Structure formats: C-alpha cells, structure tokens
Amino acid sequence: MIRHDVQLQKxxxxxxxSVAESYLPLTDVSQLRGDAFKSTPALVLGSGSNLLLRDSVPGLTVHVLLGGVEELGPGGADAGAKKVGKGDVLLRVGGGVDWNQLVRYTLDRGLSGMENLVLIPGTVGASPVQNIGAYGAEVANVIAAVHVWEYGHGARTLSPEACDFGYRDSRFKREPGRFLITGVDFRLRKEADSVNTTYGAINTELARLQVEKPTPADVALAVTNIRRSKLPDWFFLGNSGSFFKNPVVELSVLEKIRETHPGAPSYAIDPAHVKLPAGWLIDRSGLKGAREGPVGTYAKQALVMVNHGGATGADILAFSERVQRAVREKFGVGLEREVRLVPEE
Ligand SMILES: Cc1cc2nc3c(=O)[nH]c(=O)nc-3n(C[C@H](O)[C@H](O)[C@H](O)COP(=O)(O)OP(=O)(O)OC[C@H]3O[C@@H](n4cnc5c(N)ncnc54)[C@H](O)[C@@H]3O)c2cc1C
Incomplete structure (x- = not known):
C-alpha cells in the first residue's frame, strides 16, 4: 500500500x-507486478546506511523488506549461477534480510565466507550494489547469483560475472534505477579452516585473543573488536561509515606526496597504480575530528562524517565539499563519494 509524505529520518x-513523496514497503515480490512499478522508482531503500538524503525525495521510494533464508541443495541455483562444489553450501536470501543477522546465522552453522564482513550495517539486497567489503574480503567472493527485478523486463537472475563487480562498485551502482535486487544466492564453505586473515590487523587482534588456529567465529570476533574500536555506532552518532572511496592514483602521485610525507601509506593495485587511504589524506589535511555546526569528521577515523545532531543533507554535503577541496589543495587528489546522494545533483 503506497503512502504519501513519509518521513525517512529513522x-x-x-x-x-527527508520526506518521501510516495513510499511503498515491499514485502512480497508479487507487488512488483503492480501499476506502481510501471516506471522506475526514485529510490530503492534498504537500511539507509549508505545514503545522503536531501530534504525530500520526489517520486516513489520502495523500501525492500523481502525476507527469507533458505538452504539450497546441490545444483539448486538458477541458471547462470556458479556451480556448487563439494563442501559448499548454497543459501538463498531475501533482499530485505539484515546483513549482520545473516552473517551471524552462517557463523552459528559453522560456515565460512562472510566472517570478515561482520557488523556491516545494511540489507542483503544492498550488499551487491557497492560490493560491500572490509578487512580483506568483499561480498563478490561469496555471491553465486543475484535475483533482480529489471524495470521494463521483469524477474531475472544474474551471474556474478554479469554483475561486473569492482572495488565498492558493480553495475547496480553504475545503473541506479534499472534493477531492484529481490534476493541473493551465497556460496559458503563448510570447512572451518578456510578463513581469510590476510588483513594485518586481524592477525594482531587474534594474537591478542591468543587464538592460534582461528575458526570463522574467531575471525568475526577479531573484526568485531577492531570495528568497535574504530567506528562510531550510528545509533548514537549518525553516520554512513566511509563517506569517500579510497582513491586509486598513478604511482607518480604517491611519489610526489612522499617528497613531503615520506611515510604516506598506500596499497599496491598494479605496477602503475596504488590505493591511498582517504582517511589519512583527510587527517593530514588537518580535518580529522573537525566540526562545523552539526557536522564533522569522526575523531578516531577522519573518513567517517558524523551528524552531531540536527544536521540536514545539505549541511553534510557542504562540509564534505570542504573536505574534498582541502584534500585537493594539499595533495592534488580528488575524493569520490562512496555514499549515494539522493536526489542526485
Ligand atoms: C557504521 C557504518 C559502517 C559501514 N561499514 C562498511 C564497510 O565496512 N564496508 C562497506 O562496504 N560498507 C560499509 N558501510 C556502508 C553500508 O553499510 C553498505 O553500503 C550497505 O550495503 C548499505 O546497505 P543498505 O541496506 O543500508 O542500503 P541503502 O543505504 O538503503 O542503499 C544504498 C544503495 O543501494 C541501493 N539499494 C538498496 N537496496 C537495494 C535493493 N534491494 N536493490 C537495488 N538497489 C538497492 C540504494 O538505492 C542505494 O543506491 C557502513 C555504513 C555504516 C553506517
């Protein structure tokens, strides 16, 4: 049932x-066949953890609340999905399921593959959109298929290759409005020893916890501890996690930065390119913990913009542009927003 003038603040x-002109809670895929879906909605909403909303959202906002977690037998994935190998478990999950609850569900069953992505806010349906990632893992690694509603066509199943995943990127992000993700199939491992501890901080935390042979649950605990020490809880201090992407630049840009900042951190991408931590760039531009009225950067992690209370989307946008200018002036590097501005400029 469509409602009008719905407040999205919570x-x-x-x-x-932010007021949605029209709002539809989507609880059943059959609703997608109705008249409301003849044209593309203005916003497909999950948990709103990667959005910068302005005062109003003209048009239709569809809030994805599709539930369900189902274990599929071998060969149960739709055509186009990757094959299920021996020792794999395939889960079909509704687009509205809470991501962290799903990670907990897999950990309770001793499955590995999602443990590094514990505690990321949001829904399952949004997870492929920016190919959520953290601590050396990304969701594309465990996606077997993505079930979508394509406006103008209907229901389809996309293989991982068809999603064209990249760093915090996918075709869903590049083509907003074309697809609504109704569910995702995940391929997980039964072997508890196939954990990924390539990210240095995980090993440090596991050593502190005196864990020698980590299980997925141990890795999830390590990641939980690290995240809690670095990131603000949005329930108490409004934020959307990392506000900008880490910029990928040519090696020559890093070399120039190192003339004045010899210890500048970087991560190799290929022989000619490196990724620079955007939080470090903002910090060294003098804006870590900076505040302008109700908006600021988080004192422990400059990449996180926070709403100290009473901020509007326009306030956050203006402050984020100040941050972009400062980093460009200091290092000659452009920062691209990771969060989606709604409506677009
Ligand atoms: C404290 C905090 C920490 C975070 N840490 C991380 C992190 O470590 N790694 C990371 O990658 N992200 C992180 N994020 C960002 C965020 O959690 C993810 O991007 C998450 O996947 C967003 O899910 P959502 O349901 O809230 O999506 P929303 O914010 O509601 O939407 C985000 C985008 O996805 C689209 N979308 C949502 N649902 C669907 C659907 N079913 N079908 C089609 N499009 C859809 C929306 O239209 C929008 O473009 C963090 C955010 C916060 C607040």
Missing part, C-alpha cells in the same frame, strides 16, 4: 530528515 543511519 530509516537512514545519518538520521537526516
């Missing part, structure tokens, strides 16, 4: 006031 983790 439906986004920044806590920004």
């Amino acid at each position: 439906l986004n983790t920044f806590g920004l006031p």
Whole structure:
C-alpha cells in the first residue's frame, strides 16, 4: 500500500530528515507486478546506511523488506549461477534480510565466507550494489547469483560475472534505477579452516585473543573488536561509515606526496597504480575530528562524517565539499563519494 509524505529520518543511519513523496514497503515480490512499478522508482531503500538524503525525495521510494533464508541443495541455483562444489553450501536470501543477522546465522552453522564482513550495517539486497567489503574480503567472493527485478523486463537472475563487480562498485551502482535486487544466492564453505586473515590487523587482534588456529567465529570476533574500536555506532552518532572511496592514483602521485610525507601509506593495485587511504589524506589535511555546526569528521577515523545532531543533507554535503577541496589543495587528489546522494545533483 503506497503512502504519501513519509518521513525517512529513522530509516537512514545519518538520521537526516527527508520526506518521501510516495513510499511503498515491499514485502512480497508479487507487488512488483503492480501499476506502481510501471516506471522506475526514485529510490530503492534498504537500511539507509549508505545514503545522503536531501530534504525530500520526489517520486516513489520502495523500501525492500523481502525476507527469507533458505538452504539450497546441490545444483539448486538458477541458471547462470556458479556451480556448487563439494563442501559448499548454497543459501538463498531475501533482499530485505539484515546483513549482520545473516552473517551471524552462517557463523552459528559453522560456515565460512562472510566472517570478515561482520557488523556491516545494511540489507542483503544492498550488499551487491557497492560490493560491500572490509578487512580483506568483499561480498563478490561469496555471491553465486543475484535475483533482480529489471524495470521494463521483469524477474531475472544474474551471474556474478554479469554483475561486473569492482572495488565498492558493480553495475547496480553504475545503473541506479534499472534493477531492484529481490534476493541473493551465497556460496559458503563448510570447512572451518578456510578463513581469510590476510588483513594485518586481524592477525594482531587474534594474537591478542591468543587464538592460534582461528575458526570463522574467531575471525568475526577479531573484526568485531577492531570495528568497535574504530567506528562510531550510528545509533548514537549518525553516520554512513566511509563517506569517500579510497582513491586509486598513478604511482607518480604517491611519489610526489612522499617528497613531503615520506611515510604516506598506500596499497599496491598494479605496477602503475596504488590505493591511498582517504582517511589519512583527510587527517593530514588537518580535518580529522573537525566540526562545523552539526557536522564533522569522526575523531578516531577522519573518513567517517558524523551528524552531531540536527544536521540536514545539505549541511553534510557542504562540509564534505570542504573536505574534498582541502584534500585537493594539499595533495592534488580528488575524493569520490562512496555514499549515494539522493536526489542526485
Ligand atoms: C557504521 C557504518 C559502517 C559501514 N561499514 C562498511 C564497510 O565496512 N564496508 C562497506 O562496504 N560498507 C560499509 N558501510 C556502508 C553500508 O553499510 C553498505 O553500503 C550497505 O550495503 C548499505 O546497505 P543498505 O541496506 O543500508 O542500503 P541503502 O543505504 O538503503 O542503499 C544504498 C544503495 O543501494 C541501493 N539499494 C538498496 N537496496 C537495494 C535493493 N534491494 N536493490 C537495488 N538497489 C538497492 C540504494 O538505492 C542505494 O543506491 C557502513 C555504513 C555504516 C553506517
């Protein structure tokens, strides 16, 4: 049932006031066949944890609340999905399921593959959109198939290759409005020893916890501890996690930065390119913990913009542009927003 003039302030983790002109809670895929879906909605909403909402969202907002977690037998994935290998478990999950609850569900069953992505806010349906990632893993590694509603066509199943995943990127992000993700199939491992501890901080935390042979649950605990020490809880301090992407630049840009900042951190991408931590760039531009009225950067992690209370989307946008200018002036590097601005400029 469509409602009008619905306040979205409690439906986004920044806590920004924004009124949806029309709002539809999507609880059943059959609703997609109705008249409301003849044209593309203005916003497909999950948990609102990667959005920068302005005062109003003209048009239709569809809030994805599709539930369900089902274990599929071998060969149960639709055509186009990757094959299920021996020792794999395939889960079909509704687009509205809470991501962290799903990770906990897999850990309770001793499955591995999602443990590094514990505690990321959001829904399952949004997880492929920016190919959520953290601590050396990304969701594309465990996706077997993505079930979508394509406007103008209907239901389809996309293989991982068809999703064209990249760093915090996919075709869903590049083509907003074309697809609504109704569910995702995940391929997980039964072997508890196939954990990924390539990210240095995980090993440090596991050593502190005196764990020698980590299980997926141990890795999840290590990641939970690290995240809790670095990131603000959006329930108490509105935020959307990392506000900008880490910029990928040519090696020559890093070399120039190192003339004045010899210890500048970087991660190799290929022989000619490196990724620079955007939080470090903002910090060294003098803006870590900076505040302008109700908006600021988080004191422990400059990449996180926070709403100290009473901020609007326009306030956050203006402050984020100040941050972009400062980093460009200091290092000659452009920062691209990771969060989606709604409506677009
Ligand atoms: C404290 C905090 C920490 C975070 N840490 C991380 C992190 O470590 N790694 C990371 O990658 N992200 C992180 N994020 C960002 C965020 O959690 C993810 O991007 C998450 O996947 C967003 O899910 P959501 O349901 O809230 O999506 P929303 O914010 O509601 O939407 C985000 C985008 O996805 C689209 N979308 C949502 N659902 C669907 C659907 N079913 N079908 C089609 N499109 C859809 C929306 O239209 C929008 O473009 C963090 C955010 C916060 C607040």
